[in-house]
Amino acid sequence: xxxxxxxxxxILAILLTAACRDxxxxxxxxxxxxxxxxxxxxxxxxxxxxxxxDHSAHAQGLRWTxxxxxxxxxxxxxxxxxxVPPGGLKTEGTVVSLxxxxxxxxxxxNRWRGQIGLPATDEAGVAAARTKLTTKAGPVSVYDFxxxxxxxxxxxxxxxxxxxxxxxxxxMGEAGATESARxxxxxxxxxxxxxxxx
Amino acid sequence: MxxxxxxxxxxxxxxxxxxxxxxxxxxxxxVVACTLAQVELGIHLAVERFIRSFIVWWAPEGSSLxxxxxxxxxxxxxxxxxxLTFAQFRRLExxxxxxxxxxxxxxxxxxxxxxxxxxxxxxESNMAIExxxxxxxxxxxRNMEVVVSDTTDPxxxxxxxxxxxxxxxxxxxxxxxxxxxxxxRGYYDNAALSRSAPGSPPSVVTAGVGAGMSFSPRPAVTxxxxxxxxxxxxxxxxxxxxxxGVFLLSNALGAPQGFIHxxxxxxxxxxxxxxxxxxxxxxxxxxxxxxPGTEIPKNFSSLVRLKDAAAGDDRDVLIYMNSPxxxxxxxxxxxxxxxxxxxxxxQVVRNPAWTLPYVSCLLVALGLLWHFGLMxxxxxxxxxx
Numbered sequence: 001x002x003x004x005x006x007x008x009x010x011i012l013a014i015l016l017t018a019a020c021r022d023x024x025x026x027x028x029x030x031x032x033x034x035x036x037x038x039x040x041x042x043x044x045x046x047x048x049x050x051x052x053x054d055h056s057a058h059a060q061g062l063r064w065t066x067x068x069x070x071x072x073x074x075x076x077x078x079x080x081x082x083x084v085p086p087g088g089l090k091t092e093g094t095v096v097s098l099x100x101x102x103x104x105x106x107x108x109x110n111r112w113r114g115q116i117g118l119p120a121t122d123e124a125g126v127a128a129a130r131t132k133l134t135t136k137a138g139p140v141s142v143y144d145f146x147x148x149x150x151x152x153x154x155x156x157x158x159x160x161x162x163x164x165x166x167x168x169x170x171x172m173g174e175a176g177a178t179e180s181a182r183x184x185x186x187x188x189x190x191x192x193x194x195x196x197x198x
Numbered sequence: 199m200x201x202x203x204x205x206x207x208x209x210x211x212x213x214x215x216x217x218x219x220x221x222x223x224x225x226x227x228x229v230v231a232c233t234l235a236q237v238e239l240g241i242h243l244a245v246e247r248f249i250r251s252f253i254v255w256w257a258p259e260g261s262s263l264x265x266x267x268x269x270x271x272x273x274x275x276x277x278x279x280x281x282l283t284f285a286q287f288r289r290l291e292x293x294x295x296x297x298x299x300x301x302x303x304x305x306x307x308x309x310x311x312x313x314x315x316x317x318x319x320x321x322e323s324n325m326a327i328e329x330x331x332x333x334x335x336x337x338x339x340r341n342m343e344v345v346v347s348d349t350t351d352p353x354x355x356x357x358x359x360x361x362x363x364x365x366x367x368x369x370x371x372x373x374x375x376x377x378x379x380x381x382x383r384g385y386y387d388n389a390a391l392s393r394s395a396p397g398s399p400p401s402v403v404t405a406g407v408g409a410g411m412s413f414s415p416r417p418a419v420t421x422x423x424x425x426x427x428x429x430x431x432x433x434x435x436x437x438x439x440x441x442x443g444v445f446l447l448s449n450a451l452g453a454p455q456g457f458i459h460x461x462x463x464x465x466x467x468x469x470x471x472x473x474x475x476x477x478x479x480x481x482x483x484x485x486x487x488x489x490p491g492t493e494i495p496k497n498f499s500s501l502v503r504l505k506d507a508a509a510g511d512d513r514d515v516l517i518y519m520n521s522p523x524x525x526x527x528x529x530x531x532x533x534x535x536x537x538x539x540x541x542x543x544x545q546v547v548r549n550p551a552w553t554l555p556y557v558s559c560l561l562v563a564l565g566l567l568w569h570f571g572l573m574x575x576x577x578x579x580x581x582x583x
Contacts, residue, residue, distance in 0.1 A: 115457045116458050120443060
């Protein structure tokens, strides 16, 4: 009797397919989720406050005066407030307060640099980038970084200690819009003072 | 001549009934061993190791050696399929009289092929959906992915999902649509995460929330219902070679991590692998019926709204035990529930070969009817004489 070996081809094909199974990169455009996770900023990086505590910025140690035309939106999670400069969607300010020194200024400065694609720097580099402001809340370190590339992003961050906490004020967004908002942001920083209610 | 003898003996062996019996005995042993192994390994891994493998390996404790100890279900099934095929063509004559047996054998072969196809092609995931919530994706409950998202658009994210298998096998991952390459510095199926203690040695992680964390690899968990805490160390590198730092990503970290490049917001995360579907399901109502006066479940059902603009579908569907929703090549089964009966978990299965076992059973039934019909007619004819 003649044996028909052609019948074995489908079986071999399946076995070979099994051996060559591989997965690739998938791509999808998806609507933003209904309940987005609270973020720290445009390049946010801080853990969420899972306990969902109510953070009223002015009840926690510092107060400030909003420059003319600026708006303040209560934050969620670790973000205490969002600061919106006049007419600007291209840059945004955030206020975050964390216990302790939150890793120190070198780590935080490098984290901010990383957010806009700048390489990490050392203690000397951070010291060179730092400017100091004096406020009623104490000395404030201010950092101003601008990304490389054709479309530049600028980040201005202010760090101030208050009691056992460290406060971070950050303005970040498109370089031109951030430059326009810079004056108002620094004015807000200069207005920082201990909160009388504390 | 001698070569023809060897080939003839090989074909005789492959088509022998003894080989059939040996394979069936091996399959029985595999099924028992797989069932017992499920206690430690969980169903999925036990099936992968015993049934959907060509060789069952054993690793002595404390050793990196892997020793082959038994043929796996893939090998036994493959040999049995060969055996069935050779026996078919060698022993059965092609005639009306033997037509029933031909159909039965084809049906059995299809059953084996269906299992191979299922092992290779089937994809399982879960869709956990709360009442009132709409979802258009399901999640793999065993495998992870690193997702790189362009979140610049206020309404839509552009997501690139990189499966864990790719992270384990490649050192650099790039895509024409991504303005950077992702250098993989490490991937760990399971790990314990903790805050770095003061004075800890510098971490390889230099960016994101992970810069203040440390981790230690752990053996992967495989039991049903357990999820690994996976860790990926990835370093985005721009086209000009600039590194954006090493990020530690983990499904245990809820914090978004990312950076801005050329004015676009990029986020990095590690999460359960997602499968996006071109349609959505909205859970309208979940019901957990019990027998009156008891807590014994009587029925679980999910009333969902199916919306598929491309297919012109917009309708309510009731999914309940043994009555799944089949749509778009996927099958949605009622699988679990939670949150005080306000959350329904649907098992989502994509198996292009799902019809093969049904076709196989039909063929076997048809073949047996044919064969025994002929035998009956022959028997009745003999009595008349």
